[in-house]
Amino acid sequence: MTKHSGKTIDKVDGIKIINCESCGFVHVSPIPSDEELRKFYEKEFYQYERPNYFKETQEDLSWWMATYANYYRIFEGLTKGRTLLDIGSGPGHFLACGKKRGWKTVGIEPSSVAAEYSRKRGFATETGFFRYEDAKKLGTFDVVHAALVLEHVPDPIGFISDMKKMLKKDGILAIFCPNDYNPLQNILRTQQKMKPWWVVPKHHLNYFNPESMQKLLVKQGFQIEKTLGTFPIETYILTGKNYVGNHVVGRACHQERKKFELMLYKNHYDILNTLYAGLAQAGIGREFLIIARK
Numbered sequence: 001m002t003k004h005s006g007k008t009i010d011k012v013d014g015i016k017i018i019n020c021e022s023c024g025f026v027h028v029s030p031i032p033s034d035e036e037l038r039k040f041y042e043k044e045f046y047q048y049e050r051p052n053y054f055k056e057t058q059e060d061l062s063w064w065m066a067t068y069a070n071y072y073r074i075f076e077g078l079t080k081g082r083t084l085l086d087i088g089s090g091p092g093h094f095l096a097c098g099k100k101r102g103w104k105t106v107g108i109e110p111s112s113v114a115a116e117y118s119r120k121r122g123f124a125t126e127t128g129f130f131r132y133e134d135a136k137k138l139g140t141f142d143v144v145h146a147a148l149v150l151e152h153v154p155d156p157i158g159f160i161s162d163m164k165k166m167l168k169k170d171g172i173l174a175i176f177c178p179n180d181y182n183p184l185q186n187i188l189r190t191q192q193k194m195k196p197w198w199v200v201p202k203h204h205l206n207y208f209n210p211e212s213m214q215k216l217l218v219k220q221g222f223q224i225e226k227t228l229g230t231f232p233i234e235t236y237i238l239t240g241k242n243y244v245g246n247h248v249v250g251r252a253c254h255q256e257r258k259k260f261e262l263m264l265y266k267n268h269y270d271i272l273n274t275l276y277a278g279l280a281q282a283g284i285g286r287e288f289l290i291i292a293r294k
């Protein structure tokens, strides 16, 4: 068993956040047991079970689809195969985008409400948490994608190694994660004395940045193909629009961001991708997408 130790960088809700030297990334300490996590997720109020979830998502759908199409376009430049496994597939929007582009997709989703919705839309979806022993019957894939998953799992190193087993030879792994303790958050913290609002230890066990995730993947034998940041939404707080804990301000900022990105997705996605690759290199962007080859 790995011994987790490193400098404590925060303590939130009585839970320590350490910069773990053996793992090479920031995570909670102690790491909850599988049993504790199972109990937590059984009681967990899944976002998909909120009454307004599907309605609110509808408002952002064209933006989500344009964003996903941009990511699929990158995959298509890196592999000739067109099979994709989406781990944490939610209501199936990523699967839908793939299907539209001629991909054969399968989803795995722990929320039964979301998985059922996805199946009703006609997308192959397994209900449950991703475990290699359960998933291996699905075969291997050209691309394995996991968005907003790795920050939740107790053993990201084991999780990545299991995802690798689901890939064909030379297959592509795509990981999308929040970029935490990023330079803009750190500026807001030191200059405006803001609390570390991105630290939510009950939900997020791990706090990655592009560099720590790249290192983790290289250690497991992957070759990094591309790293993109997402829109540096914290710039709004720096201009005085503090959306933290304010849903109305948050939605307004999000609308502007969507407008900007949709404009570029239309004819100039290459410019946007160059810009976002540069951001990732500087460690900036609210999330990041890393695409790596087995």
Ligand SMILES: [Zn+2]
Binding pocket: 002, 003, 004, 005, 020, 021, 022, 023, 024, 027
């Ligand atoms: Zn550790």
